[in-house]
Amino acid sequence: MNTQKLGSSSLNVTRIGLGTMAFGRWISEEDSDAILDHSLESGINLIDTADYYGPGQDEKPPYGDGSSETIIGNWFKKHPGARSKVILASKVGSNTNPVMSNPTLSRQHITQQIDASLERLQTDHLDLYQAHLFDNNTPLAETLTTLSELVDAGKIRYYGVSNYNEEQLTRALEIIKERRLNPMVSLQNRYNILSDHDDADVLHLAQRSQIGFLAYSPLARGVLTGKYLNGAMPADSRAAHGEPLLIKEYFNDEDSKRVTKFKKIADDAGISMTQLAFAGVLAIPGITTALLGASKVSYIDDAVHAAELNLPQAVLSQLKSL
Template sequence: MEFRHLGRSGLMVSEISYGNWITHGSQVEEDAARACVHAALDEGVTTFDTADVYAGTRAEEVLGRALEGVRRESLEIFTKVYWPTGTGPNDRGLSRKHIMESVNGSLRRLRTDYVDLYQAHRFDVETPLEETLRAFDDLVRQGKVLYVGVSEWTADQIARALKIADEMGFDRLVSNQPQYSMLWRVIEAEVVPLCEKEGLSQIVWSPIAQGVLTGKYLPGRPAPAGSRATDPTGSGFIGRMLDDELLRRVQELKPIAADLGLTMAQLAVAWVLRNPNVSSAIVGATRPEQVRDNVKASGVRLDDETMRRIDEVLGDVVERDPAKTVSPAKRP
């Protein structure tokens, strides 16, 4: 396993992070989840990403139990706040009230005294940005949070936050967590250039495009039983990629992976790690062998010719429009 700095901070993270978005607490049983976590640890993964909203807070609980007994100083545990975790009007968003209550809930579920990175899961248009950033800064001062970041924010939103932090003397953001893959490159136009200039890095989710880039989804064929496309908790994200022409192009990547001695998944993860602004690629798994396969992408460096071949195959099925974002216009 290789490691990279998170932004301009001194924190090192593993190139491959383990994430439990729709697996722990919902898609797989706890024994399988624990096996996946320990497979990641065995392979040198030290960075684990979750969120309070995943599986209705259960994902944090499962991860906390799975990591129990592991030396805390050897781990980087990331979680997030924003989405509803209750039915009340203050059980959501980035208000000071919700942030303070949510971090305490996350720490309790994760069985830890602090999280290494606390992330604003989306931008909250209904809360003053100064309020959110002051709450984050207070958590850093309290020692409950070591670093702060965001997830799926636009370049303009990140720039505004950095300006306020500089003016008010708050700890600066160190990272953004966007969707990024060969097929989804919307951060390249605006977010990455801003982050490179300002010292933030990307912790990317869905580098394998929800499994599409493994090649297991075939054009004109139904999705394999038990795959993410058949799971209602994750099918909404993958549905837009199940286009026959896109799937046909993905199949044409197989010879490129084979020439390099890589699996399709390893090629996809290595592709995002070639971007110098990416600190870590988040992978999920339902079986330990998936973890062991994906982590082999760490240390793989794709050359210019390989990148050219990939672009030639994918052509116009790649999404590059920075206006395309999963961020909501307002709180749910």
């Protein structure tokens, strides 16, 4: 699979990355192993996880127990040599306390969590460590300085941020410059055909600033596969397996009409809706990688094929008009 340099880093990441939010949540360790196996066999080299990913996400208050990281670490142990073939990314800053909601990006929390993540992942370093959410209660300079120091300590190779808007990213870049910190190399935000207007400004800022953009939810939580058209609710869908609130935002008349139009574009082009969703995101300047949250091995093949597509200009124009 083709790769692109992630921002100003030396990391060459594949255009499709594997997101593992559902590992240990509604995907068993056995099935997760199969997905990891096939991803590596298919040429995917970026695996993205977080200390928050696991079954605790569905509790009240939601929290992370690191189940996804543990599964990946166990997979590395079963596959000697696999770690050297993988660009491993994780995240910190979401709630990891089962009895109270206290997400933080303080120095104390980050330094504790990086060691816990490395232990679960059974590795001595991460290739990319990301602030999962913007923390209004911790000075941004404290967060960025701590992440930069982890680079110097050799625990991570690079750092990035996730779910930052244009103003927050601008502030972060100013602090990094003023304090001469190690550079930020990536931004991981939601980006798909239905939500592209939300992240267009911050994408342009990242592109101007030589920051790689990792697009999560390119399928809009599965909505762009067409599985929910006409009010359908498949029993094996994400909406039926723990994410009704996150998907619900797409269940409105305007987006339903856009998905119907999107299906016609895909049908006329002779490709699946899934492939068009991935290929459409990857065709946008500034986007480095689209993250696939595969729940089945078969979904990987569709995404990998989409990364090889060169969409005609007429199709790209139709997508822009949605």
